Amino acid sequence: MTSPTETDSLSGLAADAYVYGYPLVFDVSMISAFMYKGFGSLPPTPFNRFGHSTKLATPDAHFVSVNNDTVYSIAQLDLSGGPILLHVPDTAGAYYVLQFVDVWSNNFAYLGKRATGTQEGDWLIVPPGWSGTAPDTVAGVIHAPTAVISIVGRNACDGPDDMPRVRALQQQLTLTPLDPATHRTGLPALDPDVPEEVLFYERLRVWMAAFPPAGPDQDHQERFQPLGLLEDGPSPYVNPAPALVKTLTEGLKAGKARVEAASNPSGDGQRPPGAWETNPHLFDYNLDHFGIGTIDSPQWKTADREASYLLRAAAARAALWGNHGYEAVYAHTFTDSGGKQLSGARAYTLRFEQPPPVDSFWSVTMYDTPDYYLVANPAHRYSLGDRTPGLVYGEDGSLSIFIQHERPDDPAEAANWLPAPEGVFRPMIRLYTPRQSVLDGTYQLPHIVATD
Template sequence: MTKQIFKPRGQNTTRAIAANVFSLCFPLFLVDAVRRVHPVALQQFHLLPPDGADLAPGLLEDDPRIVIASAWIDLTDGPVVLHLPHTHGRHFDLTLIDTAGEPFASLGTRTDNDDGVDVAVVGPRWSGEVPHTHLARRAPSDACWAVSRIHAHSPLDRPEAEAVSRNQHVSSLGRRAEHRTDHVTSLEPPAVSSLRQVIELGPAVFFHRLDSVLDRAPIGFERSVRPLIDQFRRDLDGPPPVSSWSPDLAEALELGFADGLAAIRAATAAISESRGIGWHAVAVPQHDESGASLAQAGRAYSSLGAPAREELLTLVCEHDGHGRPLRGDRSSRLRFPPDGLPPVRGFWRLHTRPTASGDKRHGIGDRNDLSPDDDGALSLIIHDLPPAPGDLGNWLSAPHGEMCLIMRLYAPRGEALSGAWRMPPIEIVDLDVDGSRPGGASSESLKPNRRTPS
């Protein structure tokens, strides 16, 4: 059973209740802000801009080759079919997210569903039969959010990947709607980010919208959390109409909302591994029917809209093995030992944030022509200047100054998800002192080429 996040104490009872209500309902309001951006009368996929982080924090994207599309799906009138096209060898994933921000289904290349498939999405209370030619997925709520990602083969292939994405469309079960790709529009991001809208939501507007937001909540939330929310509201006497709020009540509610937001932000940091030395995983929402929690609110705050963890594991490193912040103007090396490459069923890619202005490849990974060391290890060079010509293939162009490294594992294997496999530390290569390179290659080959590349 869901427990109160903050325990009321004496005169702080109202403030503590407000913190509980805000924290428990935060994911619902954040997803509702996403819903409001989509056209009300049209269930259809819409292409998102290259960086859709204003729509949802999990849509932050550094790789311009990834084409993201979004659709808000209303299931109140019955099941809906998502018609997904053949991606012609491009990596693809579709994530279905409930109204509490948690993914309840994902499919695509990982599940061998990238050759064209129809997915019937049914509501939590619907009963009936789905054609045997369709995949069936049951949503925990009467509405859901669909996010698809198609990875272009290269930046030059992006227009073709967008054309494939435009072939995604939506229809009611049993009736295939006429589909025209020229009707697939781009979705304009909100003028104020969805996250900021909810953060800045005052108690008056919050309680005004609360009933309609709760009515869209998933079944699990309705059963386990709604009674607690109702009790909190009774403790607040409704709360009464805003016009009758006393200054003390208004102040207590405002302070309670600030407490709730602070707790969510603290949970966001806590659900990641240590941000000190080494790599930490970026947390993503995960389906959990046990009820709302601070951890779920924290995941929504940091990564609503991100692919499910089984589709993408993102690892971040901000410091070298000695705890020093990473810098692009220091020569760094990431060395995978023999038989120690990232375990994936899809592919992996390493890039910097911010991206170097001269990085034409937008990171490097196992789809590039990488050269192993003499002993079978793989050494990647990270610097803001290119190395000697023989090592250019293993060079990741870095920005000048402080940076972080992002490793993405697409369709990661179990050992990556469990933590049995870990990323190696970042080594700082002192080229003026170190005269050898692991694997037998001279560190001279790692020395940055100080000449301006042509």
């Protein structure tokens, strides 16, 4: 019989397993959802094909903090049948990025304006352990850490009138198996008889075996042997003993609490009123796989491997498939310069003395709360940035953005108007390909100032 002390210890181990395995379980679940249900305007799409959005996001796209700057093209790849040839079109200098993510949510390669330029080219994507010879015609080889991966593509789009250009590029983005006759295995099936209360651990057990992580992480997984997570064959969770169910459910609850706390930090109370919250290093948990377009340096790695597991889980919970900070940095705020909550009942100014230091582009997007959806407005303007036509700049090069619910009466202010909802709101600034001053914190975004 298991003693109370042993049960407590095992529950703590189950919580550790939840934190460790959450990114894998969530990532694979999203892959499955994409293939069978799609995401918003992205249609359901089988393995080894791209699904394309056909428009920029609008308020009817009810997704948390969806961006209004780029149009998505997403593919889920099953490399168990062998390498796949990716063709990328020439974007003629326009920003795009193809982000490669393994099932543990590690960003392991990038193609695009920052990483490889905007010219046309072919790239070979190969499965773990591949030792073949790449065709002479490819620009490079992308080594996948897991047999199933995601490609998350984003094409900059300057508005509805720019969509024909983006659609033409999307049609030229293709995936072709090097050997179309080879068999693919896809996602491994779960035992349908596992009860819902312990299903997370069954998913973790099956998918952990199917998609082994890097060697040091495999060593870490050995700790979870007492929970049944390393067992092969029939599931140990079909008819679990009551003590095991208690251990796993307690661990699940505690693990969830840890991930929620890490993904929604309360701060230390030292942030100045109105300061923008940002974390360029949220995705620095990848410690083992650095392919084309990544930066393999201590600056972009979490020093403590075990600490990286909680960071990885928090990133998956808050921003699955987000980019490294050197590709894009995101900042948001809930308060003005006086520390008061932002609300459409007031009028505000956001003044940039100089444009934010980026090598691609930047934007400010308006979201309501608590859902963080885009805000419907008569101007059909959901974001504003350096690509917005008709902005009025000061003689000194400054740019003042006017944030309020009603359209300003002054024509110059109306040109720079970012519509707010009637109630509270949360704007987000996106900095695409930020410069070093953003990454090291020497550049500070200006505060939003109430003007009434």
